[in-house]
Amino acid sequence: MARKILQNDKVMVIAGKDKNKIGKVLKVLRKKDKVIVEGINKVKRHVKPNPYQNQQGGIIEKEAPIHISNIALVCESCSKPTRVGFKITDGGKKVRYCKKCNETI
Numbered sequence: 001m002a003r004k005i006l007q008n009d010k011v012m013v014i015a016g017k018d019k020n021k022i023g024k025v026l027k028v029l030r031k032k033d034k035v036i037v038e039g040i041n042k043v044k045r046h047v048k049p050n051p052y053q054n055q056q057g058g059i060i061e062k063e064a065p066i067h068i069s070n071i072a073l074v075c076e077s078c079s080k081p082t083r084v085g086f087k088i089t090d091g092g093k094k095v096r097y098c099k100k101c102n103e104t105i
Contacts, residue, residue, distance in 0.1 A: 004084040004096065005035060005068055012081040013040055015070040022074060026063065034065035041066045077103040 005011065009025045023037040043064045049057030072081035075098040083099040096105040 010074045011071040
C-alpha cells in the first residue's frame with residue numbers, strides 16, 4: 001500500500017460528523033487503514049483511577065481513529081484538499097505531489 005498520508009500531514013475530513021474540519025495527523029495505523037487526527041472524532045471514555053501511574057479517574061475526552069478514506073490531504077501551496085500522486089524525480093527519489101496544482105508535497 002502506498003503511503004499517501006503520513007504523520008504530521010495537514011488533512012481535511014471529507015465524510016462523517018466532523019466533515020470539513022482540518023487537523024494534523026498524530027498517528028497512522030497502517031494495519032487498520034486508520035489515522036488519528038488532532039481535534040477530530042473526539043470520544044469520551046470512562047477511566048478508573050490508577051494510583052501506580054498517578055492517574056486520576058473520571059471521564060476523559062480523546063481522539064478516536066478515523067478511516068483513511070474519509071480524509072483528504074490539504075496541499076500547502078494551493079490550500080485545498082487534494083488527491084495524492086507519486087512521481088520519480090531526476091535524482092531517482094519517489095515524491096508525493098498534489099494532483100490539483102502539480103506541486104510536490
